[in-house]
Amino acid sequence: MTDFTGKFFWYELMTSDPDAALAFYGDVVGWTAQPFGEEGAGDPYHVLSGSSGPMGGVMAIPAEAEQCGMSPWWGGYVGSGDVDADAARLSAAGGKVMRDAEDIPGVGRFAVMADPGGAVFMLLKGSSNEEMQGAPPMALGHVGWHELYAGDFDRDLAFYTGQLGWTTGEAMDMGPMGSYQLVSQTGGGAFQDMTGGIMPKPEQVPVPLWLFYFVVGDIDAAVDRVQAGGGTVLQGPVEVPGGAWIIQATDPQGAMFALVGSRGVAA
Template sequence: MAIHLESWPAGTPCWVDLSVSDPDASRAFYADVLGWEFTESTEEFGGYFMALVDGQPAAGLAPPMPGMDDPGHYWTTYLGTQDIESVAQSVAEHGGSSIFPPMQLEALGSMGLFTDPTGAVFGAWQYGEHTGFNVYDTQGSVSWCEAMVDDFEKGKEFYASVFGFTYEDMSSDGMSYAMFSVPGGERPAGGIGVVDEGQSPYWSVTFNVASLDETLERARAAGSQVVMEPYAFEFGRVAVITGPDGEMFGVIEPPAEPPPM
């Protein structure tokens, strides 16, 4: 297990969270499937729960807000920043839009929710006391986040302009995909690819698991659907499954020997 207590370089996926309809059911599901434990919720932050891996923050679950329509259920990826107001301005200047403008969450930090020009939703997090997830490369931690857009060049240009992404192209016949890095980052921070025809753009999250087969067995027993059957590639074995509200997420079992980056 690796611990990272400082803020992540700007532009790095630093946090993920999910709006859930039944917090108790979702906590039970993720505790069983990914081994998470949870903080106690408080009214101060709308009943928000932090998921913990070995006592370290790994992700968040948000209950429905009273009086608001169902916002939908999908994992949101937050990109780190030291200046969220500048991010909001840059998003608008480069063809994106704001869903929730930047808001201060007391000493924890500030958050905003945006769409890129292709329509993929993402968040931005300005660091305060909360510096994002503190654990990686272990069971239950975020392994990978990626933007799946409907215009590869437009998507790459947007994130390069707003967050300084640089790319290592990994495209092949019939597939456009690149890994992105951020200024000051020590390794690729995520990926960008193209959605299937007819699918809406989105950001996805994949979590690290010790055994993919055992994880899928627990997930199926908990009512999960396997959206994408397991397949192996150089970075491990991966599958896509659903949670209690139908939210999709990936689970990956890394290879015994990590490939060179």
């Protein structure tokens, strides 16, 4: 079993139109979706699965969050051995508790956090002793890269490496945009160990956030599916080190996401 403590392992879309989002991402990424929980218990939660099993979920934006102005958004859950203790520890290190720890019946205990620069993520300790298996690198339909548009680059980098145990790799000079720091959630400093990057938030991005890159086959075919489904490609396709190609996009409801794939392969 995979130990997800200190690592992103579950990804969740809160959206204004779950049915439309399920159809869009099912076509673009190839996810299958299954409802979770008791039938008739309010808005359904749908579990998404890629080629190696469950990886995330889709739900309607909660009414109280919608009243506070929440827009459609992809969030990530970091594994925790003790949500209450970790929330207190991360808060003392410069983070902020956005929602106090509470239980989700049949799922586990979670808290909503923000890093020093303001990017939001969640902590989660599952209620079951059975742990998920980690997907192989670049498994179709899973997250192949994690990218932080940091509100406070130096403090955020120190926060994730110091508090979650992440390691750093090469830092790439992006000129006026600052430094792109490769990071690993799994240890090691070689390029193949890297699982994401941290960079200063670009001016065109409205708030600090985590952006998740979902793995597809052919990137050009995926671009066609995004556009045909009513999404908007913001940037790309762009080739990145290692030979992969990426895009950043928004779905029809406005949530930002990203894709990583290849060229000249089966879609």
